[in-house]
Amino acid sequence: MTLNSFNWIPLQSIKESLRTGAIRLEQWQPHKLANGHRLLVSGLLLSLGLSALICTLTILHYASPVQQKSQTVTVEVPNGVTSRAISRQLSRAGLIRSSTLFNYWVQWQGISHRLKAGTYQFNRSMSLQQIIDQLQSGQVVLRQLAIPEGWTVNQIADLWEQTSFGSAESFLQVAGEVRWQRTYNLPGSALEGYLFPETYRLADGSSAETAIKTMLNHFQDQWTPRMGLAATQIGLSQREAIILASIIEKEAQIDSEREIISSVFHNRLRKGWKLDADPTVLYGLGNPPRSLTRVDLRTDTPYNTYLHKGLPPGPICNPGQASIMAALRPAKTPYFYFxxxxxxxxxxxxxxxxxxRMVRRYQKSRRSQQIAKTPDSDDY
Incomplete structure (x- = not known):
């Protein structure tokens, strides 16, 4: 190494010092300058390390939960919003410390376009990454839609509106589309009988299409090959079994009677008799909120089983599993009436x-109950 290698030291000053003897050449020690260079580099590395540490600690702080105490916050993420809009929404809700870090974080992971809309329940004790993971997976709030056995499509539509999922009109409109019959190979022109009664858990904001698809899928899961074989063995198609099950569902109020009621209808069908089932008449009249009259029994509709032999043209409600099984496995009885x-x-x-005789007994019992309920004049 020459003196000229250290070009940051004025060369003229070095030469002058050598000429005057202020320094001697053998006293010149380049390694001391090298040590200074090492100190400079070490200082720079230390500074960079401290900066990186501070940056990391800052990111960890802003990515950490806003509080340790559990506190649930509901957030509605609309369809079509950007990740930037979502970040502002989360920031306003007090769920994240920095909307800027949220945006950088999702862009760095390449998932800014994968955040799903819906109603979410977050907790203020969740970290930034936990919130992002929930948005990406679409783990939204689930709400219950409890459909009782024996309800009609119209009743389900009313429930759809009452539970604020959507309007009854929109539900009926979707339910009336012919694509369901093609997709699920359903006979008939309506979904009556195939919207399986169950307590469903649907994402808040679910469409009527999603709900109907869920119910039809559940019906298909419940109707097993063994049930299909049982229907064939007693001479019924799947649709005929569901029609009969829907009548049993409406007639039976006590579980232990389902198979006996089923036996009555099977016995009458074998004899070629009319079923004389009151619920079918009501369904044909639009299910008026009143008791049947003699005029109703003489009113001709396709569902009036007092006037028409055999099964009605379609189910009169959506039967549950117990009634379907009763239709497939009737009790062996000699009964033709109830x-x-x-x-x-x-x-x-x-x-x-x-x-x-049983009818007269029932009528007498009803009259006695009505008399017992009538208050005496002394009670006024």
Missing amino acids: VASGGGGHYFSETLDQHQ
């Missing part, structure tokens, strides 16, 4: 004479 006994049960009879 009438209400009060308290949800029925009197079953083999002959018309027995049935008429």
Whole structure:
């Protein structure tokens, strides 16, 4: 190494010092300058390390939960919004410390376009990454839609509106589309009978299409090959079994009677008799909120089983699993008639004479109950 290698030291000054003897050449030690260079580099590296540490600690701070205490916050993320808009929404809700870091974070991970819309429940004790993961997975709030056995499509539509999922009109409009029959190979022109009664958990904001698809899929899951075989063995198609199950669902109020009621209808069908089922008449009239009248029984609709033999043209409600199984596995009885006994049960009879006696007994019991409920004049 020469002196000229250290070009940051004025060369003329070095030469002058050598000429005057202020320094001697053998006293010149370049390694001391090298040590200074090492100190400079070490200082720079230390500075960079401290900067990186401070930067990391800052990121960790802004990515950490805004608080340790658990506190749930509901956020509605609309369809079509950008990640930047979502970050501002989360910041206003007090769920993240920095909307800027949120944006950089999702862009760095390449998932800014994968954040899903919906209603979310976040917790202020969640970290930034946990919130992003939930948005990416679409883990939205689930709400219950509880459909009882025996409800009609119209009742389900009303429930859809009452639970604020959407309007009843929009539900019925989607339910009436012919594509369902093609997609699910359903006979008939309506979904009555195939919207399986169950308590469903749907994402808040779910469409009627999503709900109907979920119900139809559940029906297909419930109707097993073994059930199809059972229907074939008693001479019924799937649709006929569902029609019969829907009538049983409306007639039976006590579980233990389902198979007996089923046996009555099977016995009448084998004889070629009319079913004389009140619920079918009501369905044909649009399910008016009143008891049947003699005029109703004489009103001709395709569903009036007092006037038409055999099964009605379609299900009159959406039956549950118990009624479907009762339709497929009726009890072996000699009964051809039944009438209400009060308290949800029925009197079953083999002959018309027995049935008429049971009808008179029921009517007498009802009159007695009405008299007992009538207050005496002294009560006023």
